[in-house]
Amino acid sequence: MGGILVIGAAYVDVVVDVQRLPQSGEDVPGKWRRTQVGGSAFNVQRALTYAGTQAALLAPVGRGQHATIVREAFRRLQIPILLEDDRADNGWDVSFVEANGERAFLSISGVERYWQAEWFDRIALDTYDYVYLSGYELEDPQAAAVILTALQRYPRLSILFDTSPRIGQLSSAVLQQLIRPGVMIHGNVVEIQRLGTPTETYQTIAKRLNALTGALVVVTLDAQGCYYVDQGVGRMVPGEATRVVNTIGAGDTHCGGLLAGLAVGQPVDAAIRQANQLAAQVVAQRGGALEVD
Numbered sequence: 300m301g302g303i304l305v306i307g308a309a310y311v312d313v314v315v316d317v318q319r320l321p322q323s324g325e326d327v328p329g330k331w332r333r334t335q336v337g338g339s340a341f342n343v344q345r346a347l348t349y350a351g352t353q354a355a356l357l358a359p360v361g362r363g364q365h366a367t368i369v370r371e372a373f374r375r376l377q378i379p380i381l382l383e384d385d386r387a388d389n390g391w392d393v394s395f396v397e398a399n400g401e402r403a404f405l406s407i408s409g410v411e412r413y414w415q416a417e418w419f420d421r422i423a424l425d426t427y428d429y430v431y432l433s434g435y436e437l438e439d440p441q442a443a444a445v446i447l448t449a450l451q452r453y454p455r456l457s458i459l460f461d462t463s464p465r466i467g468q469l470s471s472a473v474l475q476q477l478i479r480p481g482v483m484i485h486g487n488v489v490e491i492q493r494l495g496t497p498t499e500t501y502q503t504i505a506k507r508l509n510a511l512t513g514a515l516v517v518v519t520l521d522a523q524g525c526y527y528v529d530q531g532v533g534r535m536v537p538g539e540a541t542r543v544v545n546t547i548g549a550g551d552t553h554c555g556g557l558l559a560g561l562a563v564g565q566p567v568d569a570a571i572r573q574a575n576q577l578a579a580q581v582v583a584q585r586g587g588a589l590e591v592d
Contacts, residue, residue, distance in 0.1 A: 303347060303354040303562055304427040306446065307340025307436050308411035309373075311365040311391040312587060314547065318398050332396065336372040337587045338411075339433040339461060342548040344378065345588035346555025346577055352562055354431075354555075357381050357422060361410030363388025376590075382418055384410050400543035400582065404464075414442040419449040429558055430456050434463030434490075443473045454481070457514075457561075461554050462486030466493050484508050485517040485554055502526065502533055515567060517574075519553055524575055529567050536571045539579035548587030553578040 314332040321327040340358050347354040356378055360369055362385040369389045373380055390409035396402050414436070430450060437443040450456060460477050462484065474494075478484070484491075488501050495504035505516045509528040518526045524538035556577035560570025581589055 302427040303352065303429045303431070303558055304357055304422070304424070305340045305344045305347070305354050305431045306357045307343070307431070307433045308338040308390060309336055309341040309356070309358040309360065309369045310338035310406070310409075310411075311335075311368050311389060312337040312394045312547065313391065314394045314396060314545075314585075314587075316398075317395050320395055320397065320403055329395070333585065334368070335586055335588075336369055337392075337394075337548065338390075339435055339463065339551045339554075340431065342551035342581075342588045343431050343461075343555040343558070345376075345590065346552040346581075347559050349589040349591055350556055350559035350573065350577065352559040354558075355379070355381065355422070355427075357418075359384050359389075359410045359413075359418070361385060361387045361389050363409075365389040365391045365409065381422060384413065384415070384418075386410065386413060394547055394587075396545050396547065400546050402545065402547050411436065412439050412442060414439075414445040416445050416449065419445075424449065424453050424456070428455075428457060429562055430458045431461065431554060431558060432458055433461045434466050434469055437473050437477075438465050438468045440470060440473070443469075447473070447476050451476075457481065457483065459483045459485055459554060459558055461550065462490040462494070464490065466490045478508060478511050480511075480513050482512050483515045483517070484512065485519075485550075485557065487519045487521075487550060491516075491518045502528075506531065506533060517553075517557065517571065519550060519578070525553075525571050527567065527571060534568070536568060536575060539575050541579040541583045543582045545585060545587070546582050549578050549582050551587075552581040552589060 392406040556574030
């Protein structure tokens with residue numbers, strides 16, 4: 300089994316409970332729930348670790364109050380810090396969790412927006428088989444160019460592209476570099492539909508993406524489970540029954556569970572069942588990342 304590299308960010312999440320999100324000009328009451336380290340890449344690495352699969356986390360740690368929180372979390376969880384850069388603090392966000400468990404974010408970017416080509420000189424990309432990459436890191440054209448240029452030097456890498464809620468902000472040039480042979484695509488139904496036309500179903504879009512990439516396409520459908528297309532064939536994998544407390548980290552955890560299964564040679568069906576199980580666990584807890592006991 301080769302290694303897994305998770306590329307992205309470690310954010311500080313300030314999680315606040317609200318009955319509903321405010322409309323413009325409103326003032327709604329909220330209740331602070333917790334402050335935690337999150338970010339898509341961090342949550343994916345935690346899910347992989349929870350599943351018993353080692354994965355390196357390539358997430359920059361900066362300098363400032365939020366970077367201090369991130370650094371302490373890495374130390375506590377025994378996550379090696381592969382990147383340090385003091386030109387900015389780590390990013391942070393306010394995560395609003397509504398009464399139904401749905402979440403919305405207000406994000407303030409940090410050092411994770413300043414990707415540098417030399418950062419990739421510090422790691423041996425050729426030692427990895429799988430790479431996780433989120434759309435969050437590709438919104439900035441300069442950061443996208445740095446990351447994608449580094450990855451394209453190693454065409455044998457199996458990339459899992461997690462579309463993210465920011466998929467609509469990615470340039471067409473970046474999308475063309477991602478929707479290519481060998482790149483797996485993962486997203487929720489809203490995100491996947493943004494890669495198609497308004498009249499297309501998510502199934503049609505997923506099959507078209509699979510035809511373009513020749514690789515797995517996964518569409519998460521919340522409690523219904525997951526739809527995927529592999530080798531031109533679409534299938535459903537039912538979801539796991541659970542009580543939803545908070546949906547922060549659900550998609551990230553699903554990506555981690557999927558990669559953990561694929562990396563040990565599980566069939567796609569089995570890997571997605573594992574991903575569904577881990578996602579059901581994380582939405583039933585307060586935190587956005589699974590922690591190993």
